[in-house]
Amino acid sequence: MGVLPLELSEVSFRAGGRTLLDRISLEIGEGPRTVILGPNGAGKSLLLRICHGLLGGFEGTAAWKGPDADAARQRQAMVFQKPVMLRRSVRANVEYGLKLRNLPLDDRRERTRQALERAGLTGRAEQSARQLSGGEQQRLALARAWALRPDILFLDEPTASLDPGATGAVERIIDEIHRSGAKIVMTTHDLAQARRLADEVIFLHAGRVVERRPAADFFAAPESPEARAYLSGELLW
Numbered sequence: 001m002g003v004l005p006l007e008l009s010e011v012s013f014r015a016g017g018r019t020l021l022d023r024i025s026l027e028i029g030e031g032p033r034t035v036i037l038g039p040n041g042a043g044k045s046l047l048l049r050i051c052h053g054l055l056g057g058f059e060g061t062a063a064w065k066g067p068d069a070d071a072a073r074q075r076q077a078m079v080f081q082k083p084v085m086l087r088r089s090v091r092a093n094v095e096y097g098l099k100l101r102n103l104p105l106d107d108r109r110e111r112t113r114q115a116l117e118r119a120g121l122t123g124r125a126e127q128s129a130r131q132l133s134g135g136e137q138q139r140l141a142l143a144r145a146w147a148l149r150p151d152i153l154f155l156d157e158p159t160a161s162l163d164p165g166a167t168g169a170v171e172r173i174i175d176e177i178h179r180s181g182a183k184i185v186m187t188t189h190d191l192a193q194a195r196r197l198a199d200e201v202i203f204l205h206a207g208r209v210v211e212r213r214p215a216a217d218f219f220a221a222p223e224s225p226e227a228r229a230y231l232s233g234e235l236l237w
Contacts, residue, residue, distance in 0.1 A: 002030065002067070002068055002151045003064045003068050003072040003076065006051060007026075007061075007063050008051070010059065011058055012060055012207075021043045025209075026202070028185060032199030032214075033186070034183075034185045034186070034200050035194045035197060035200070035201055035202070035215070036048070037188070039205065039230060042207065044187040048156050048185065052076060053076075068151075075152070076153070076154070077148050077152075077154070078155070079145050081161065085130045086129060089127060089128060090125050090127055093140055094112040098111055116143055118146065119140065119146075121136065121140060121143060124136065134166065135165070135167075139169060139170060139173060142170065143173075151182065152182060152183040152184075154186070155174065155184065155185070155186035155187070157189065158174070159171070159193065174197065198215035199214070199215055200213065200218075203222070203226070205224075205226040205227075205230075210226050211224045211227050219231070
């Protein structure tokens, strides 16, 4: 049982007289890690926010079609490039989201313990979350999301401001979350990261889905001229 698939039909989003997303139709189902690529301004973050339900005012539909679709709000999570840390301890940052879901105290404590252990933050549990380094804060954000046991986890440029060591730690957690059964949908500007993490690629350009293929095929021989230009390092407008 789960909330997936998520079906987007003819989704368009306009702002300031510009079309930022243009008639996007996609089905996002269980399984492979999906990485959304494209140049700046392609609409990657907008698309993620619509999928997660954070952005309204769009044309078309975005609907959960799984047997637990009515619980979609509680069965998904999202982590941003710069996560917001509550003015609480590391432990309390994780427990708070679980309390909002009305989990019993013992369950909250056990899920928090597991999430912090998996994120390598057990030794920081009583420290203020806002005193953590950028990489540690991102690991805590992932721990908060993981503790919710979502069917799908959206990640918007989760390592954009991190050094290579912190990036590696975050990628390992993302891989573990995927192996635990959660669907991963993420955006990144880092092609090397996309090669490491993607099972499939959705390539956006100018608000349109130009290409969607298995990652190995996309990187070996992209079909669209826009994707070929992007992978070769050309500037796309």
